[in-house]
Amino acid sequence: MVFxxxxxxxxxxxxxxxxxxxxxxVVNGRYGVAQATxxxxxxxxxxxxxxxxxxxxxxxxxxxxxxxxxxxxxxPFSTELLKGASREVAGSGYQLLAYSSGDxxxxxxxxxxxxxxxxxxxxxxxxxxxxxxxxxxxxxFHVVAVDPHTGPSGxxxxxxxxxxxxxxxxxxxxxxxxxxxxxxxGRADLESARLREAGFRxxxxxxxxxxxxxxxxxxxxxxxxxxxxxxxxxxxxxxxSAIFAGNDLSAISTMDVARDMGLSVPDDLSVIGFDNVPExxxxxxxxxxxxxxxxxxxxxxxxxxIDLVAGAERDTHIRLPTELxxxxxxxxxx
Amino acid sequence: MVFxxxxxxxxxxxxxxxxxxxxxxVVNGRYGVAQATxxxxxxxxxxxxxxxxxxxxxxxxxxxxxxxxxxxxxxPFSTELLKGASREVAGSGYQLLAYSSGDxxxxxxxxxxxxxxxxxxxxxxxxxxxxxxxxxxxxxFHVVAVDPHTGPSGxxxxxxxxxxxxxxxxxxxxxxxxxxxxxxxGRADLESARLREAGFRxxxxxxxxxxxxxxxxxxxxxxxxxxxxxxxxxxxxxxxSAIFAGNDLSAISTMDVARDMGLSVPDDLSVIGFDNVPExxxxxxxxxxxxxxxxxxxxxxxxxxIDLVAGAERDTHIRLPTELxxxxxxxxxx
DNA sequence: ATCGGTATCGATAACGTTTTCGAGTCGCTC
DNA sequence: GAGCGACTCGAAAACGTTATCGATACCGAT
Numbered sequence: 001m002v003f004x005x006x007x008x009x010x011x012x013x014x015x016x017x018x019x020x021x022x023x024x025x026v027v028n029g030r031y032g033v034a035q036a037t038x039x040x041x042x043x044x045x046x047x048x049x050x051x052x053x054x055x056x057x058x059x060x061x062x063x064x065x066x067x068x069x070x071x072x073x074x075x076p077f078s079t080e081l082l083k084g085a086s087r088e089v090a091g092s093g094y095q096l097l098a099y100s101s102g103d104x105x106x107x108x109x110x111x112x113x114x115x116x117x118x119x120x121x122x123x124x125x126x127x128x129x130x131x132x133x134x135x136x137x138x139x140x141f142h143v144v145a146v147d148p149h150t151g152p153s154g155x156x157x158x159x160x161x162x163x164x165x166x167x168x169x170x171x172x173x174x175x176x177x178x179x180x181x182x183x184x185x186g187r188a189d190l191e192s193a194r195l196r197e198a199g200f201r202x203x204x205x206x207x208x209x210x211x212x213x214x215x216x217x218x219x220x221x222x223x224x225x226x227x228x229x230x231x232x233x234x235x236x237x238x239x240x241s242a243i244f245a246g247n248d249l250s251a252i253s254t255m256d257v258a259r260d261m262g263l264s265v266p267d268d269l270s271v272i273g274f275d276n277v278p279e280x281x282x283x284x285x286x287x288x289x290x291x292x293x294x295x296x297x298x299x300x301x302x303x304x305x306i307d308l309v310a311g312a313e314r315d316t317h318i319r320l321p322t323e324l325x326x327x328x329x330x331x332x333x334x
Numbered sequence: 335m336v337f338x339x340x341x342x343x344x345x346x347x348x349x350x351x352x353x354x355x356x357x358x359x360v361v362n363g364r365y366g367v368a369q370a371t372x373x374x375x376x377x378x379x380x381x382x383x384x385x386x387x388x389x390x391x392x393x394x395x396x397x398x399x400x401x402x403x404x405x406x407x408x409x410p411f412s413t414e415l416l417k418g419a420s421r422e423v424a425g426s427g428y429q430l431l432a433y434s435s436g437d438x439x440x441x442x443x444x445x446x447x448x449x450x451x452x453x454x455x456x457x458x459x460x461x462x463x464x465x466x467x468x469x470x471x472x473x474x475f476h477v478v479a480v481d482p483h484t485g486p487s488g489x490x491x492x493x494x495x496x497x498x499x500x501x502x503x504x505x506x507x508x509x510x511x512x513x514x515x516x517x518x519x520g521r522a523d524l525e526s527a528r529l530r531e532a533g534f535r536x537x538x539x540x541x542x543x544x545x546x547x548x549x550x551x552x553x554x555x556x557x558x559x560x561x562x563x564x565x566x567x568x569x570x571x572x573x574x575s576a577i578f579a580g581n582d583l584s585a586i587s588t589m590d591v592a593r594d595m596g597l598s599v600p601d602d603l604s605v606i607g608f609d610n611v612p613e614x615x616x617x618x619x620x621x622x623x624x625x626x627x628x629x630x631x632x633x634x635x636x637x638x639x640i641d642l643v644a645g646a647e648r649d650t651h652i653r654l655p656t657e658l659x660x661x662x663x664x665x666x667x668x
Numbered sequence: 669a670t671c672g673g674t675a676t677c678g679a680t681a682a683c684g685t686t687t688t689c690g691a692g693t694c695g696c697t698c
Numbered sequence: 699g700a701g702c703g704a705c706t707c708g709a710a711a712a713c714g715t716t717a718t719c720g721a722t723a724c725c726g727a728t
Contacts, residue, residue, distance in 0.1 A: 019708045054456040056684035058389035059713045074416045082408045086434045098432040100420045122388040284618035353678045390714035393683045
C-alpha cells in the first residue's frame with residue numbers, strides 16, 4: 001500500500017502533452033479521444049501514479065463511487081453483515097466505507113449526528129444502514145435498511161423472516177414439552193424484535209398454550225442489558241423451563257446467568273437464540289438457535305444498493321428465510 | 335438520522351443577510367465577526383440544517399477531520415480494535431471511517447488498491463492500518479500501524495509485547511511439565527508472528543528444552559488455514575503434548591481438530607492461544623491464552639493518530655503489556 | 669475636524685475535477 | 699476546389715468551500 005504524493009490531473013496533462021479535459025475524458029472512458037492519445041495518457045497516469053481527488057470529483061460531479069454502511073456498533077451481527085457486504089462490493093467498482101453511529105441503544109446526538117449526515121450527504125453515493133433510527137432521505141441519495149426500525153419507513157429493506165423464525169423456535173420448544181416458556185425480546189424500536197415477539201405469541205396461541213405475561217420482557221439485544229432481564233426471569237418462583245431469547249447475545253447472556261444461579265443448561269433450563277452468529281456455535285453448551293443468513297443479508301443489501309444507485313428498478317424488499325439449527329442448549333422437559 | 339436536502343453556504347448567507355465569507359468564519363469559529371452576527375448565522379444554520387460539503391472543504395483546505403482505519407478483514411481481532419478506536423474517537427471532533435482491504439492473506443490488487451490509495455490520499459487526514467502491508471507515505475498524511483508488517487518501516491506503531499507474551503505462554507506450558515511443545519505460527523510477514531515465535535524459542539532455550547523443528551509450523555492466523563497445520567501436527571506419531579498457537583483463532587481451530595481426532599483437550603492435549611479475543615472465553619473448554627489489550631490498542635492508536643494529525647510531537651511507538659489468562663485448556667502433563 | 673486604530677465585513681481568488689461547446693483537421697463527395 | 703461530416707481536442711465555466719486582504723464604520727484622542 002502506498003499513499004502517493006499527490007499528483008493532479010494537470011500534471012498528467014502537462015507531461016502527456018494534452019489538456020486536462022482530455023485527461024479527464026480518458027480517465028472516465030468518455031468517447032471522443034483518439035486511440036493513440038488514450039494509450040499515451042494512460043501510460044503517463046500509470047507512471048505518475050495519478051489518483052483522482054475524491055473531493056474535487058464529488059464537488060464537481062456529485063458522484064464518488066463510494067458506498068457506506070452505517071452500523072450502530074460493531075457487535076457480532078453487524079460484523080457478519082459487514083463481511084457479507086465487503087465480499088459483495090469487491091469487483092463492483094465501488095468502495096465500501098463502514099462507520100459506526102458510535103453508540104449502542106441511544107441515538108447519535110449533536111456533533112456525531114451532524115457529522116454522519118455530512119458524510120452521507122457529501123461523499124458517498126448511498127448507504128446501507130443497520131441501525132434502528134428513522135431516516136429521511138431525498139432521491140439523490142439512496143439508502144437500504146437492514147433489520148429496520150419499527151414502522152413503515154418506505155425504505156428499501158432486506159431482512160429475514162423474523163416472524164416465521166420465531167414460530168419455528170417456539171414450536172421447537174413446545175415440541176420438547178415445554179409449556180412455561182419465557183421470551184426476552186429485543187429493543188422495542190426494532191422491527192425484528194417486534195416480529196419475533198409476535199411470532200412467539202402466535203405459536204403459543206396456535207398450540208393453545210397461554211403466555212404468562214410475567215415471562216415476556218424486553219431485554220435489549222446486548223449482552224449486558226439482557227443479563228438483568230434473564231436474572232429476573234429465573235428468580236421467579238415458578239420460573240420458566242425454557243427461554244426463547246430475542247437474539248444469540250441475550251441467549252448467551254441468559255446461559256451465563258443460569259449457570260451463575262446454579263442452574264444447568266439444558267438440564268434445568270432450555271435456551272434457544274436467534275441469529276446464529278458464529279459465537280453461538282462456540283459457547284458451552286453450543287446454542288440451539290434460529291439461523292438467519294447474515295452474511296448473505298449483507299451481500300443482498302449491498303447488491304440492492306448498487307442497483308439502486310445505478311438507477312435500476314428493483315424489488316424494494318428482500319426477505320430471506322430462517323432455519324432452525326439444533327445444537328445442545330435445549331432438552332425435553334422432564 | 336436524516337439525510338438532508340443539500341443546502342449550501344450561500345443559502346445560509348442569503349437568508350442571514352451576510353456574505354458566504356462571514357458564514358465560513360462562523361462555521362469555523364474564526365475571529366473577526368460580531369457576536370450578534372455569530373448568533374444570527376448559527377440560528378440560520380440550525381434552521382436550514384446546513385452541513386458543509388466534505389468535498390468542497392477537502393478540496394479547498396486539505397483537511398476533512400475524518401480519520402480512517404484500514405483492516406485486512408473483519409475478524410475478531412480487528413473488530414475489537416475497531417471498538418476501541420470508535421470509543422476513542424467519540425467526542426474528539428473527528429469522524430472515523432473503517433474500510434477493509436478486502437482480502438485475507440493477499441495484498442489488495444489493481445482497482446482495489448488504487449481506490450484505497452485514493453481514499454486515503456484525498457478524503458481522510460490520516461489512518462491507522464491493521465494490515466501487514468508495507469506503506470509509503472508522505473508527511474501531509476499520517477498513518478500509524480497496529481501489529482505492523484515485518485521489518486523496519488519507520489512508522490509510528492502501537493503493539494503489545496508479543497515477545498514477552500510468548501515467553502509467558504511457553505513458560506506456563508513448561509511449568510505444567512510439557513516438553514514436546516508445538517507452535518503454530520502466524521503469517522510470516524507479520525512482525526507479531528515473528529516475535530511470538532522468537533519468544534517461544536527463547537523460553538524453550540532458557541529452559542534447556544530443545545525444540546523439535548517438525549513441531550513448529552506456520553499456520554496463518556485464520557481459522558481455516560490453521561486447521562490443516564494442526565492436523566499435521568497431531569497426526570505425528572510422537573505428537574506434542576501441548577501446542578502454543580499463534581493466536582486464539584488458530585488455537586480454537588486446533589481444539590476443533592483435536593476433538594475430531596478423538597483427542598481430549600486438555601486431557602490429551604494442552605492448548606494455549608494468544609490475543610484473548612472474546613471468543614476465547616466462550617469456547618469449550620474455555621481457552622487459556624495470552625491477553626493483549628486489544629480495545630486499548632485501538633484506542634491508543636487512534637489517540638496517537640489524532641495527536642500526530644494535530645501536529646504534536648509524540649512517542650512514536652507504544653507497546654502495551656501482555657498477560658497470562660488461565661482458563662481450562664491446559665493441564666499438567668500426566 | 670482630523671487622524672490612527674480596531675472592529676467587522678465582503679469580493680475574490682484559489683482548490684482539482686467534469687462538462688459543454690466551439691474550433692480546428694482531415695478525408696470525402698459532388 | 700468548395701462544402702460537409704466525422705473526429706479530435708482544448709478553453710472555460712462550473713461545483714462549494716476557505717483564506718487573504720482591502721473597504722468601511724466607528725471610536726477616542728489630538
